Amino acid sequence: MKALILERNLPRFAASRVASIFGSGRGAGLGPLQLLDAETPELPGDEWHTLTPLLSGICGSDLATIDGRTSRYFEDLVSFPFVPGHEVVGVLADGGTDHAGRVLAPGTRAVIEPVLGCAPRHIAPLCPSCSQGATGLCGNTAFGALEPGLQTGYCADTGGGWSEAGLVAHASQLHAIPETFSDEDGVIVEPVACATHAVLSAGIRAGDVVAVVGAGTLGLASIAAITTLIRPVAPCTIVAGAKHPHQRQLADDLGADHVVAPDQLARAVRRQAASLVLGGRLTAGADVVIDCVGSAASITEALGLVRPRGTVVLVGMPGVVSVDLAPLWHREVRLVGAYAYGAENAPGHDSPASALSPERRSFELAIDLVAQAGLGRLVSARYPLERYEEALVHAGAAGRRGAVKVAFDLTTVKGRTR
Amino acid sequence: MNSRRDSSRSLLPTREVRADAALGGRVGSTLRRLRPSALASRAGSAHFPLAAPTWPGTVPRPAPTPELGVHYDTAWSRRYPVRLARAIVLDNVTRPVAKVLAQPRLRGEDALVGLDTPLIFAANHASHIDTPLILSSLPQHIRHKTVVAAAADYFFDRRWKADVFTFLLGAIPMERTKVNRKSAQAAADLIADGWNLVIFPEGGRTPDGWGQPFRGGAAYLSIRTGRPVVPIHLDGTRHVLAKGSSTIRRSRTTLTYGLPVWPSKDDDARSMAARIEAAVAALAEEATTDWWTARKAAARGESAALQGPDAVAWRRSWALGPAPERQEDIAGPEENSWPRKTRR
Amino acid sequence: MSARPGFVLEVDRSTPPTLFWRGERFTLEKLPEGSRVIYAPEPHEPLDDPLAAIRHALANPLGDSEPLSALLFPGMKLTIAFDDISLPLPPMERPDIRQMVIEQVLDLAAEAGVDDVELVVALALHRRMTEPELRHAIGDRVYDAFAPNGLLTQHDAEDRDNLLHLGQTDEGEDVEINKRAATSDLLVYVNINLVAMDGGHKSVATGLSSYKSLRHHHNPETMRKSKSFMDQHRSELHSANWRMGRLIRDAGIKVFQIETTLNTDTFPDAFSYLQKREWEWKAKDRIGFLGAKAALDRMPARYARRLFHSVKAPHRMTSVQAGEVEAVHKVTTENVWAQQGVVVEGQTDILTLGLPYISPYNVNSILNPILVACLGLGYFFNLYRNKPLVREGGVLIMTHPTPWEFNPVHHPSYIDFFEQVLSETTDPSEVASRFEEGFATDPWYIHLYRTGHAYHGVHPFYMWYWCAHALQHLGAVIIVGGDPKSVHRLGFRSATTLADALEMARDVVGSSPTLTHLHAPPILMADVQ
Incomplete structure (x- = not known):
């Protein structure tokens, strides 16, 4: 059984960092990632179950890790060696129980909510965040029964999705997917859950103009989340900037009102907000900007697009960036992060989604959303593990090469039956 | 023939289409159906605009407007930049070449001293070298403001010739025989405008070395404009380049200016032409003898007639006397001739 | 020489190629045998004093x-x-x-x-x-x-x-x-x-x-x-x-x-070939054309644009009348017709146009794609009396590079109209009902119109409405040599060469169409009989 394993090896990280100058994912062959023989990790306790991956997506944060671009902030939140892959749909060969305690029969397909909060770490009592269901905000991700690791796919003890050997998942992490789901539908649930969480935390109100910067997986999923979850209760206008034709087509299909090229986004937002322009910034721009890129340029653009007292949500993972925050200060802009997922519509949440039934987890909403919007179509390419270098290069150039989500295909592993 | 034309030929319209067009009898601006192959098949005047355009067969051609001969418009050659260019060429090319080929000896230049321009210069004519020689010899203040009456049928029969001579010599077109009103008017206007005029009243180069009767053009212009005619006699230019000859030889020449002939009240063109001819004849005498002898002969009315004896050709030729001994005859007959003949 | 009236040429095999404007450039195009070319009347004598x-x-x-x-x-x-x-x-x-x-x-x-x-x-x-x-x-x-x-x-x-x-x-x-x-x-x-x-x-x-x-x-x-x-x-x-x-x-x-x-004396001496009939081009015209073409083809478009916009036309006044509006305008219109009218027999299946660098709305500016459409379908198409030059369902072929380029100072709302409105619909009525009001009342456009040098926010809509009659009348519009992205945004078809365009047009109007070329500028008015 093979798995892609990432080791702490500074020279290899350095080589990968250099290679990534020529394109994200280019350093895969030189870098710290290696295809090695691997065993299924041991179950760390009773509530743990073995999940054999079917599809495992390549996320932007995975690429950043492999390229050596990740912020050093995460250094203490991972444990080496680990198997990457947190966007996983797999099969529970021996069955198990899900997050709500429901029994899952052997052979059930499930996705994992990868955050390793208090519950998987056997920490009791739960920290305040976890007890409210906001597992993404758990402060204990380096403590407890497991090695440090903020998610499955960054932890030495749990294994990860890029493995034929499978991984171990705590019952609180498991969500069964409907029979009608394809594997693609399953693997896209995790990023859709991120987008759902971000969009619901943005405080979108009726009549708002929402600008979405970036039209990769997260951008498109955000658009889908807004059109499906928010618009029915709070009609709003979505303006999306998308660079590549297939992205524009998808953004359009998913219900964005105005889909334009990135260099036209500012003008489109200005038109929608009927704003004036001052110093290249809109005087009254979008109420909410969803930044799905996370670069200095995109944050600067977002600050130029948002109205005073508006909200910029960072969904794409940023690193060390250099941004002029004067407009943020002067115009009292809220710049908020949106990481992972949790229990939506927790107390104090002033989103119109409070109309939703209480205590639904992002993942549950995401599963519904994938079903409604048919988001499995965002998976554009599948690669076997052996061709991981090619896969990572493809993922690094997804937009340019007409793809959205690239995933490892583990369904064709020899001797496996489904 | 290139391949493009071949292909066009192979796609020429079918007979039916042609017949159809003929039957329809459509003309002018009425609509015609395009043949399906019309686009691919046309090569036509592919070289336009590098070459001149062809005239559409569907457009009636206007009567040609005459642009050559006496109708050639020389105004461009008197615009300042062109004059400047001509002056540069005249001083640096024409003049040195004329000097070397014709080695002119100038006599009687003092006849021009103190004369106001414009002037009309009338000379006998034996050679193409005459005009450059006269232009080269004129004083500077005259030289660059002079036009030359040139035979409309000879120098202005082709566009390029007209352009070249107009540029180089400041030529203006004039009929050889009967000067028509247009060209006379043009020349008179130029004189009135301050331009000097060089004219050869014989109307062409001598065929045999003897002069031909002077025609009335110079005299007419003089009477009309009130400007004097300065007679010029050229001797020996025939030996540099004679009419009908294509070789140029170096030879000594003499150019003699005479005192101006002023038009008088009762002159008509014929009588004044005769006076001009007599003046040139006197200069001819002077060229072969000396001024005093010539003046005496003229006073007696015995100047050798320019036109020579009225006799058969060989006697006329004989009467001219021997050609001057030329340097090139000493150096070797072919040495200085041009175009040079190949020697075996 | 008295001015010759307008003229309809029938192209035969001896006809030299025809001048087509292409924005700041021009080319000579072979028109198929049997095509017609409409030439403007020559400039009338201006008033002496x-x-x-x-x-x-x-x-x-x-x-x-x-x-x-x-x-x-x-x-x-x-x-x-x-x-x-x-x-x-x-x-x-x-x-x-x-x-x-x-x-x-x-x-x-x-x-x-x-x-x-x-x-x-x-x-x-x-x-x-x-x-x-x-x-x-x-x-x-x-x-x-x-x-x-x-x-x-x-x-x-x-x-x-x-x-x-x-x-x-x-x-x-x-x-x-x-x-x-x-x-x-x-x-x-x-x-x-x-x-x-x-x-x-x-x-x-x-x-x-x-x-x-x-x-x-x-x-x-x-x-x-x-x-x-x-x-x-x-x-x-x-x-x-x-x-x-x-x-x-x-x-x-x-x-x-x-x-x-x-009068129609539109171009100064150096460009006089632009208003001459090709078969009457003198050596000077041909040299001028070849020189200008070689220079323009090598010149970046913005320099060519600057060059052309610095050209001042030598046209001169042919009449002046004053007084009560309607009486005055009657005489004026007659005078305009006298100078510009050309009688043309019958409609054509295909109308070709060479679009120049200028329209009423881009003096000292860029002829952006919307103005390209307006110049062709609005202005040139409408230069007729009685019947359009091209039959209903016919094809309009225009030559222009149609770059995706705008002057942000003069045409700010055009940019948004092109990017945001035409990407949704090109139907003038829908454009009007869905978008006009928003653009007309947009405070930014109003600000730029009042304080800068910008056309009003609603102006691009008018440009599009100007095309409405042509859009309804025509079977297809083809732009030759245009940026395909802009051309498609306008809802037109894009062709590389005139020959390709004619092939495409045949899909619409049949295999043996009639073709007429409007040799303008200088401006002319076709009186279609």
């Missing part, structure tokens, strides 16, 4: 009007309005007609002891003119006398304080015009009638009005009913303007209209 002619016109007005000098009295309020940068095309060599006329009017006003005089540029929703442009149009004398004192203003259709609502026509159309003009004892309008569309009641009713007024006739419905808007008697656009003009008259506003016409 234009100043004397103007004096004569002011002293001998047409229609029910007293001479101008009799209308002027001390203590009166006089406003002189004049046409803006959109006329004439290209801008004329100095002195501009407006300068000559206005100086004469002011002379008379000074004689009569009129103190309260203001000059107004009749911009409607066009961009404000720059100082050099104004100086060119009205001359330094007039500019220096009026501008520093704030007495030269540019009509501001968004200045609520300086607009006056005069009422509604029988058809319910609001008439709202410049308050200064409306409250003057006399409004003198100085016009340049470049094409048959200009002038008449349109001068005041459009040039000095506001969006509230304009929207009644600047809309797809009206434009579809204007066949063509160059033919006043078949133009709903003009009917509306005439209704409004009569309401203005009945409201007691005294208008003294001065209209002028130009």
